[in-house]
Amino acid sequence: MAITRGFVGRRPSEEDARRLPPGQYLERGFPVLSAGATPRIETGAWRFTLKVGPRPVKTWTWEQFNALPRTAIKRDIHCVTKWSKFDTNWDGVSIDDLLADAELEPPTQYLLAHSYDGYSTNVPFADLAGDKAMVAVRYEGVPIAPDHGGPARLLVPHLYFWKSAKWLNALQFTERDEPGFWELRGYHIYGDPWREQRFTGD
Amino acid sequence: MTVSAQPGRLAWQQATVTRIVVQTATVKSFFLEPSRWSSFVAGQHVDVRLTAPDGYRAQRSYSVGSPPGEPEVELVIERLDDGEVSPFFHEVVAVGDLIEMRGPIGGHFNWRVADGGPLLLIGGGSGVVPLMSIARHRAAAAPEVPAALIYSARSVAEVIFRDELVARAVGDPGFALYGTVTRETPAAAMWRGGRIDGDLIAEVLAGLGAAPRHTYVCGANAFVDAATRLVIAMGVPFATIRTERYGGAPVRETSDAAVPEA
Numbered sequence: 001m002a003i004t005r006g007f008v009g010r011r012p013s014e015e016d017a018r019r020l021p022p023g024q025y026l027e028r029g030f031p032v033l034s035a036g037a038t039p040r041i042e043t044g045a046w047r048f049t050l051k052v053g054p055r056p057v058k059t060w061t062w063e064q065f066n067a068l069p070r071t072a073i074k075r076d077i078h079c080v081t082k083w084s085k086f087d088t089n090w091d092g093v094s095i096d097d098l099l100a101d102a103e104l105e106p107p108t109q110y111l112l113a114h115s116y117d118g119y120s121t122n123v124p125f126a127d128l129a130g131d132k133a134m135v136a137v138r139y140e141g142v143p144i145a146p147d148h149g150g151p152a153r154l155l156v157p158h159l160y161f162w163k164s165a166k167w168l169n170a171l172q173f174t175e176r177d178e179p180g181f182w183e184l185r186g187y188h189i190y191g192d193p194w195r196e197q198r199f200t201g202d
Numbered sequence: 203m204t205v206s207a208q209p210g211r212l213a214w215q216q217a218t219v220t221r222i223v224v225q226t227a228t229v230k231s232f233f234l235e236p237s238r239w240s241s242f243v244a245g246q247h248v249d250v251r252l253t254a255p256d257g258y259r260a261q262r263s264y265s266v267g268s269p270p271g272e273p274e275v276e277l278v279i280e281r282l283d284d285g286e287v288s289p290f291f292h293e294v295v296a297v298g299d300l301i302e303m304r305g306p307i308g309g310h311f312n313w314r315v316a317d318g319g320p321l322l323l324i325g326g327g328s329g330v331v332p333l334m335s336i337a338r339h340r341a342a343a344a345p346e347v348p349a350a351l352i353y354s355a356r357s358v359a360e361v362i363f364r365d366e367l368v369a370r371a372v373g374d375p376g377f378a379l380y381g382t383v384t385r386e387t388p389a390a391a392m393w394r395g396g397r398i399d400g401d402l403i404a405e406v407l408a409g410l411g412a413a414p415r416h417t418y419v420c421g422a423n424a425f426v427d428a429a430t431r432l433v434i435a436m437g438v439p440f441a442t443i444r445t446e447r448y449g450g451a452p453v454r455e456t457s458d459a460a461v462p463e464a
Contacts (some may be wrong), residue, residue, distance in 0.1 A: 002216060002302055005250040009260050010286040023251070025262040025286065032423040035310050037430035037443050080260050118441065148425060185305040185309030186212075198249075199307065201211030 019076055020084055021193035027083035030162075032147045035181065038165050039116045042171050047149050048135070050102050051172040058102040062151065068093045068101055071134055075157035077164070078193040092136035095128040095171070110177045113154045113163075114170040115118040121165050121180035122189070123156055125173075132158060135168060160198070204374025212307065213238075214251060216300045220274055225362045226282045229328060230292060231267065231361040234276040234301055242451040243333045243420070244339040250306030252287060262287045263444075265331040265420075266306070267363070269339035275303075275358050278362060283456070297350045311446045312419065313339065320349035322406065322414035322438070324398070324429045326354045329448060330362055333420055342376055350378040350406045350414075354425065356385040358393050368392050398429055403436045414438060420446040 011017065016026055043062040048055045060068075071094045078084045097108065106125050114120050127133065136155040137144060143149030149166025156163045162182050183189050188197040196202060204319060217234035238351065245267045245370070277354055281292040295301070313321065313336045323333040330353050340347050355361045361381065370391065371379035380402060381393045388395055404463035417438055419429050427446050 001253055003255050003299065004301065007254050007256045007260075007290055008319060009252065009258050009290075011258055023259065027259065031447070033447050034445060036445055037419075037434060037440055038427060039440070052205045081263055147423065182310075186307060196339050199212045 004139075015173075016086075019086060020079055022196045023195065024082055024084040027085050030085060030148065031079070032165065033079065033081060033084055034117075034147070035119065036117055039193065041116055041146075041167060043151050047132055047169060048152065049170045050104065051080045051130050052104070052107050053173065053175070057104055059076055060101075065093065065152070066137070067133075069097045070199075071097070073130065073131060073134065073155075073157075075155075077157050077161050080160040080187065080191070080198050088157075089140050090134065090136040091138035091141075092134035092152070092155065094131065094134050096130065098135065098171070102113060105165055107184075108173045109177055112172045112174050112178055112180060113134055113168060114172060116167040116169050118168070119165055119181050121154075121163050122183060123154075123159070123163055124177065124190075127159060128182040132156070135171075143163055158191055158192075159190075162187065162192055180187055212270045212304045212416060214302050214426075216392045217275065217303050219297050219301060222295070226277065226360050228360075229362050230281075231278060232277045232279060232291060232295060232301075233268075234277060234303060235274050236303060239275060239306075242271055242275075242306040243309075243314060244269055244335040245312040246308045247304035247332070248275060248303050250277070250287070251302045252290065253276045253302065255271045255371075259408070260287055263307070265328075265335075266321065267331045267338075269335055269342060271342070275305075277330065281313075281430060289442065294357055295426060309407075311420070311444050312373070313416065315339075315347075315416070319344075319349060320410045320412055320414045321349040322350040322410065322417040323349065323431070324353075324417070324419045324421075324426035324433070325351065326358070326429070327448075328362060329421030329425065329446070331420075332446060333412045333418060335434070335451070336418065337370065337377065341377065342368060343411060344403075345374060345376050348376050350380065350404055350410050350427075352380045352398055352402065352420070354382050354384060354398050357383050358386070358388050358390050371395060376407055378406070380406055386394045398432065401430055403432050407436060407438075415442065418446075419443060421449045 007051050044060045049059040076086045133156040154165045154168050216238040220235050221233040251261045253259050264277045267278045279291045282288045325333045426445050
């Protein structure tokens, strides 16, 4: 290990250190990081579609989506730019509940999440099942702000946060694990913070 | 626009600090010479990893201000009083030190000669750094590409790369500088007072001659949000705008980080 001359650092508490994946630091704010301008989507025009390959299986309006069973989770989140934030609270619809409403059994093991701004990211189905993930519509009890991905964003808190696509408008089952926007641009295909899978080859 | 895939694994390497240049009262440039430094594209960043004697480590991402084709990597680091890494760079790091880094990273906020122009660059504060990489690369490799830089700082004294930017604007007919400062009425030529507004964007777009093919906006989140709204309102297509946001303004930034994602 190469020691950096003169570096002492500012250590987190032991408890915080246990919750921080390698290379991460604790952030109290909620930084905003996006690849382009912020799209502003009126909930009246908002649609969310579940697809198998190119085929739409079901599309929900904002009202229909908000009538689905609601799940609340509290999780730590980890951005690949090194910040982590603890105990974030989200409300939304679990992927299991979405599939049940669409009467769809998972037809493949992989999905691509798509966003209003053209962004996409891939997530294996196993990482979306149960209470691991959701389509979130509220953060800390209030509607998610546009720059944090509202009206609705994917939330997959156990993977680096670029997987939690903002401005979500579709989930698409794919035959293979297809790289999305950042995965095509040098970032890891899976993105597990605990294995520090930041970039291709990590 | 071409997508830059990562060429294989990004390995950590030791880079030697060869020069430290004071830019402003709170900003210094650290020139690092890595042993391997290839395929760098203007606008990319690097990760830096610091290791304490007991093995504790801290990582941060920093934008690169230098253009492709140079042996040194210029990291421009603003000292954040409550930061963990930037005060270390400002107070401890000296010429000859070894700093662990890996990169280049990021296949989106990039510009290559083949991407063409005109280019509209909009930077707030230290957000000018990756734009400087692009501006320098354009000047060296494709001066025929028209480019405009709108740079907003708090005061003229806080403008990073001030002398170089003015010299480029004076000496390069294809490069226009629109410098604006928000917390003083500037006495210096080339700088105007006030925030970026629709009138300024209109003036810049008229000066470019043709619509910008690529727009790059970098700075604090609130700045990027305001600037992108203005250029979209002036007709610049959403899909041609790339952004890089520093932390969570208007909340006081506690982060040294400086890159895109999620």
